[in-house]
Amino acid sequence: MSEPRRIFTVDHAPSTLQAWQAPTQQAAFRQLLDAFSYPGRRVELNTEEDALVLVLATLLDGGVTLADPQGLVSADDQRRLGVMTVNPEQAQYVVMSGDHVPDFQPVLGTLESPEQGATLILKVDSLGGDDCLRLSGPGIEIETALSVSGIDPAWWALRSSWNGAFPLGIDLILVAGNQVVALPRTTRIQGAD
Amino acid sequence: MNRHYELPLDEAAYSFGFLDEFAKREIRRTILKAISIPGYQTPYASREMPMGRGFGTGGLQLTLALIGANDTLKVIDQGSDDSVNAVNLRHFVELTCPQVDTTERTSEATLIQSRHRIPEHPLSEQQILVLQVPYPDPLVVVEPSEARRKVMHGEGDYSRLLTKLYEDIVQFDEITISHRYPTRINGHYVIDPSPIPRYDVPQLHQSKALVLLGAGREKKIYAVPPYTNAAPLVFDDVPFRIEDFREASGARRACDRCGACDSFLDEMIADDGSKSWQCSDSDYCNEQLAVNASPAEVKA
Amino acid sequence: MGYVAIKGGGRAIRGAEAALEALRTAEGEAGTPLTLDAIENQLRLLTSRVVSEGGLYHPRLAALAIKQMQGDTLEAAFALRAYRSTKPRLLEAPLQNTGQMRLIRRISSAFKDIPGGQMLGPTSDYALRLMRLDLADESPEAFRKVSSQFMAGVSDSELPDTFPKVVDALRSEGLLPPLSLHHQHAFDITRDPLVFPVPRSAALATMARAETGSLLAIAYSNMRGYGDVHPTIAELRVGYLPVMLPHPVTGEPIEAGEVLVTECEVVAMYESGEQDGPTHFTLGYGACFGHNEVKAIAMAILDRALQKGMRDGPSNPSEDPEFVLLHVDGVDSMGFASHYKMPHYVTFQSDMDRLRTTQAKATEQQGVQA
Numbered sequence: 001m002s003e004p005r006r007i008f009t010v011d012h013a014p015s016t017l018q019a020w021q022a023p024t025q026q027a028a029f030r031q032l033l034d035a036f037s038y039p040g041r042r043v044e045l046n047t048e049e050d051a052l053v054l055v056l057a058t059l060l061d062g063g064v065t066l067a068d069p070q071g072l073v074s075a076d077d078q079r080r081l082g083v084m085t086v087n088p089e090q091a092q093y094v095v096m097s098g099d100h101v102p103d104f105q106p107v108l109g110t111l112e113s114p115e116q117g118a119t120l121i122l123k124v125d126s127l128g129g130d131d132c133l134r135l136s137g138p139g140i141e142i143e144t145a146l147s148v149s150g151i152d153p154a155w156w157a158l159r160s161s162w163n164g165a166f167p168l169g170i171d172l173i174l175v176a177g178n179q180v181v182a183l184p185r186t187t188r189i190q191g192a193d
Numbered sequence: 194m195n196r197h198y199e200l201p202l203d204e205a206a207y208s209f210g211f212l213d214e215f216a217k218r219e220i221r222r223t224i225l226k227a228i229s230i231p232g233y234q235t236p237y238a239s240r241e242m243p244m245g246r247g248f249g250t251g252g253l254q255l256t257l258a259l260i261g262a263n264d265t266l267k268v269i270d271q272g273s274d275d276s277v278n279a280v281n282l283r284h285f286v287e288l289t290c291p292q293v294d295t296t297e298r299t300s301e302a303t304l305i306q307s308r309h310r311i312p313e314h315p316l317s318e319q320q321i322l323v324l325q326v327p328y329p330d331p332l333v334v335v336e337p338s339e340a341r342r343k344v345m346h347g348e349g350d351y352s353r354l355l356t357k358l359y360e361d362i363v364q365f366d367e368i369t370i371s372h373r374y375p376t377r378i379n380g381h382y383v384i385d386p387s388p389i390p391r392y393d394v395p396q397l398h399q400s401k402a403l404v405l406l407g408a409g410r411e412k413k414i415y416a417v418p419p420y421t422n423a424a425p426l427v428f429d430d431v432p433f434r435i436e437d438f439r440e441a442s443g444a445r446r447a448c449d450r451c452g453a454c455d456s457f458l459d460e461m462i463a464d465d466g467s468k469s470w471q472c473s474d475s476d477y478c479n480e481q482l483a484v485n486a487s488p489a490e491v492k493a
Numbered sequence: 494m495g496y497v498a499i500k501g502g503g504r505a506i507r508g509a510e511a512a513l514e515a516l517r518t519a520e521g522e523a524g525t526p527l528t529l530d531a532i533e534n535q536l537r538l539l540t541s542r543v544v545s546e547g548g549l550y551h552p553r554l555a556a557l558a559i560k561q562m563q564g565d566t567l568e569a570a571f572a573l574r575a576y577r578s579t580k581p582r583l584l585e586a587p588l589q590n591t592g593q594m595r596l597i598r599r600i601s602s603a604f605k606d607i608p609g610g611q612m613l614g615p616t617s618d619y620a621l622r623l624m625r626l627d628l629a630d631e632s633p634e635a636f637r638k639v640s641s642q643f644m645a646g647v648s649d650s651e652l653p654d655t656f657p658k659v660v661d662a663l664r665s666e667g668l669l670p671p672l673s674l675h676h677q678h679a680f681d682i683t684r685d686p687l688v689f690p691v692p693r694s695a696a697l698a699t700m701a702r703a704e705t706g707s708l709l710a711i712a713y714s715n716m717r718g719y720g721d722v723h724p725t726i727a728e729l730r731v732g733y734l735p736v737m738l739p740h741p742v743t744g745e746p747i748e749a750g751e752v753l754v755t756e757c758e759v760v761a762m763y764e765s766g767e768q769d770g771p772t773h774f775t776l777g778y779g780a781c782f783g784h785n786e787v788k789a790i791a792m793a794i795l796d797r798a799l800q801k802g803m804r805d806g807p808s809n810p811s812e813d814p815e816f817v818l819l820h821v822d823g824v825d826s827m828g829f830a831s832h833y834k835m836p837h838y839v840t841f842q843s844d845m846d847r848l849r850t851t852q853a854k855a856t857e858q859q860g861v862q863a
Binding site: 211212213215236237238239240241242243245246247248250270271272273275276277278279280281284308309327338339340365366367369370371372373388389392412413434436437457458459460473 | 824832
């Protein structure tokens, strides 16, 4: 017996396109806020759909620029985001997969306007609490342990050089499945060599 | 003028939280950048709200961008939930965010919006404090041009501000800044912590909760992340002093209502000219009153 | 659902609302509520001012705001601005051509005669400011008679619609630099905060919805000598600008409606152009919603002053973009002035603490010296 066809009635909220609903974005934003407030803390996004798309939909729209050098975002999603796509050297937001090494320098901001430093959103394989990396800095009481798989080690050296002159720098969001970790430019990372 | 058009029929077709999603996303992006650059005044577009600039539109925009159906909101002004400004803001949120709970109990709140005070009760990691800011920039006393101030902030050059503080000491033997005490965050940016009294500044240091500061008119958002150093500017030989609530005898004053000796007190003048003192934080006062009440009173 | 019970503060606010409504309706039995038509028409210049300062072209809503705020222009503009703030953006209009304005008034001070002529239109410039006591008890019949008689014998075909721009004549003679279409995206002050230095479009947008008195005061300072614009009005025009929008299907420009606009172009001191090019007059531009000539003139003078300030550095407050642009918005300035009425007793407690400590120290020192 084949599966009955699903029919959507007007008062049945479609289970797709949740990322574009206001309450979903509000909840996702609070998770991201937690991640940035307590760097290294793994937060869980509540979604049945692609968590990376949810992160993008929560943060991006026609007011910002995005670079997607590997084409990770579908044409449909790009259209829904309404974001302007530009080169990675100019973008306010860059989305990449962690196993690729970037061949560009992202926007680092200026002394007067450090907020222009880009946000890099990396898709990685998994995030854990094993003692691979030791994080400290604002938002961390003493130290936090973090392990990341599916990220090329070159990223850590690049981050270190890009963020070498505070307040200039970039801020990282790592997405693995439904889990997210944020590494703002203020987080000090040890054990990444 | 053209006669052939109608007035809009949709009186209250506002989205949840009054602000449109575009505005909320911009504020949310700004918040994350502000946390990433602790103490930096991050510019944002700042929408007009139905209450005046100076009445907390910056704090309100933060609250509306953060708030969701699971939140419980507390709004205070001068420490009190019943102050007219707090009542007005809370009413607005109740109107525009239909499923949100509001409370007077600090311990029950997930979001606290406050004007001029940090609650006496230390906050937890599950709470966010939003402070209303009239003047975001501590350098405004020494430099009127914003463009020049941005360079000074970027370079961490606060020499002119320190000189101004020192001039105070030379003249008055004290730093005379009462509230809005310049405080250095994470060793770099010096902020105006909003018109909270000096009494509250130590609560910013290594707080468990995130503190967000919103200036609506000046269009800036800045943050003191949790577990971050917040150091009021001082000199080696002139310490940072909080407000002194000691009587002439040297004893620390107590609240006339609940008996607490460890809270910021409001000074009130009665019709007959006599003075009384009461906790500024109304929730704290109620809590202490319940704690200090005799068993007979509690049962009744 | 948990709500906080309303106590003293809430009751006070309710009481204030009731008192306001009582004042608004104080005429009692003898009164009739103002109609929006009456405000829009008989107080058209007041409505223009609110439309302009609210930054939303909706004269009817502006009339409502005036009625609701009992005539306070700052509050009425604020209400309009707050309303606008929640409306979704559908699209950005392409560049509009003010040469297409359906004019009701058009003059030039630079020339005695201009193509199309000097058309005074509805102006009180040359009226004697004598009080018309007959208006105190105006009969409805006399009132209605006026509009039925005005221009009764004149056919539409006799009325000129559009007029050429005076500045075009100056340009073709080389006295003004040629018009270059920048194709730069105009700065959107409703989406992006002003972070100085800002482009000219940001200055113009800010001034277009600025509070009239604030703009006038600063422009006046320039006219009186805190500056050297020395303007001559090339053209001042008031009329209805057709708003051309792309058709949603064909993309062809169609007239979606028209907006009443005041536009002023002033010619100021000459200076050498870019890269030591030929010397030209310089141009100052002012434009705003509604009929508000003083605002457009002030804006044009400040546009010129700010351009000079942005290029050479300001020598006067009117040439300083930060000074001008951050202090002319009525909603911001009014809100902040009003906020001083809010409770400030915690900060005052803090002030008293500092003063008492300082006084105590001084007394101590005197005691020691004595």
